[in-house]
Amino acid sequence: MAIGIPKVIKSDNLSSAWLRVVGGSLFLPEFEPLDGPTIVSLAIGPSGLPTQTGTINDLLDAVLESHEKPTSYDSASTIFPLSTWLSKRKPNCLEFSDYYRNRIFPRLQALHPLNKRGTYFERMINFRGIDSKGKETAKNQLLQIVNAWYRVDKEGKRVALRRSALQASIFDPPKDHTGNPLQSFPCLQQVSFSYENDSLCVNGYYPAQYVFERGYGNYLGLCHLGYFMASQLGLKLVRMNCFIGHFPSSSLKQSVIRDTVKAAMELSTASNPQTTTSDV
Numbered sequence: 001m002a003i004g005i006p007k008v009i010k011s012d013n014l015s016s017a018w019l020r021v022v023g024g025s026l027f028l029p030e031f032e033p034l035d036g037p038t039i040v041s042l043a044i045g046p047s048g049l050p051t052q053t054g055t056i057n058d059l060l061d062a063v064l065e066s067h068e069k070p071t072s073y074d075s076a077s078t079i080f081p082l083s084t085w086l087s088k089r090k091p092n093c094l095e096f097s098d099y100y101r102n103r104i105f106p107r108l109q110a111l112h113p114l115n116k117r118g119t120y121f122e123r124m125i126n127f128r129g130i131d132s133k134g135k136e137t138a139k140n141q142l143l144q145i146v147n148a149w150y151r152v153d154k155e156g157k158r159v160a161l162r163r164s165a166l167q168a169s170i171f172d173p174p175k176d177h178t179g180n181p182l183q184s185f186p187c188l189q190q191v192s193f194s195y196e197n198d199s200l201c202v203n204g205y206y207p208a209q210y211v212f213e214r215g216y217g218n219y220l221g222l223c224h225l226g227y228f229m230a231s232q233l234g235l236k237l238v239r240m241n242c243f244i245g246h247f248p249s250s251s252l253k254q255s256v257i258r259d260t261v262k263a264a265m266e267l268s269t270a271s272n273p274q275t276t277t278s279d280v
Helices: 014-025 054-066 072-079 082-087 093-111 113-117 120-125 141-149 211-233 254-271
Strands: 007-011 038-043 127-130 136-139 167-169 190-196 199-206 236-244
Touching (some): 007 014, 014 054, 038 211, 054 211, 072 082, 072 120, 082 093, 082 211, 093 113, 093 120, 093 141, 120 141, 120 167, 141 167, 141 211, 211 236
Parallel strands (some): 199 236
Antiparallel strands (some): 127 136, 190 199
8 A cells, every 4th residue: 555654664773674664565464564655764873884684684685686686785886886985985976976977887887778777876966957048967966965065155154055955856757757667767766865963864765665676775775875975064874764655566476575574584583682573
C-alpha cells in the first residue's frame, strides 16, 4: 500500500534500519508493518559515516551478486562515489566534479547501458535545462550550494543563505516522463540539506524504492553524499533522512528475500545480543 499512515524507522545502524524496512514492507510478523509512506531516519556518529553491521552487508551483497544485481556499494556509488573521492585525497567540489564528469562518467556510460541516461551524482553536478533567458545551460547544483554557503557581501560579511536553496534535483521531466511501465532510473527524485549550528542533515526523496535490491545502497549513498557535502561546508553530518512513498514488488523470488531477512535477523542478534530487530 502507499496511502496508509506514514511510519518512521529510527536507528543509529544502517544495517538494522534496512532490515526493519525490508521486514516491515513484507509484513513479516517480527517487524512493525509498513503499509504507507515511510521515513528512514539514521543518526550518524562522530566519524561522519554510518555505522553498519558488516556481516549483514556481506550477506546481502552475496545474494545480490548471485542474482546479477549491483552490490550495495555499487548502488551507493551512483549517488556519491566515496572511494574515488577518498582515493583522490578529498578534492573540493569543483575539482572532483570536473574529474567525475570528464573521466569517470564516460567510463560508466560505456560500461553499462543503464548509465546512458546518467547517474544520480552526474545529474547533481551536470543538470541540463533552460535558464531564465531561454538558453540551454548546465548547472552544477552541489557547487552552487557550496558557493552560496560561502557568499559574502562587499564588506566581507556572510550573506544569509536561503534554506530552500540547499537542494539538488535529479528527476528531469523531459527525459524521465517516458511512459515506460518500468524504468530503473531515476528512482531518487531529489536531495536536500538542512543545518543547525555546525551540524548537517541530508534528505533523499524516493516516490518508489526497491528496498531489498536498492534500499541499503540508497541509504549508504545518501550518507556518503552528506559526508562529502559536510566536508565542503565545514560541518559534520549527523543525520540521514530518506522518504519512501511506495515499495514496489521485487524482481527476486519472495523465498530468496525471506531467507535473506531471516539470516540477517540472526546476524543482527549475534552481533549485539542486547538489541532486538525492532529496537530504535
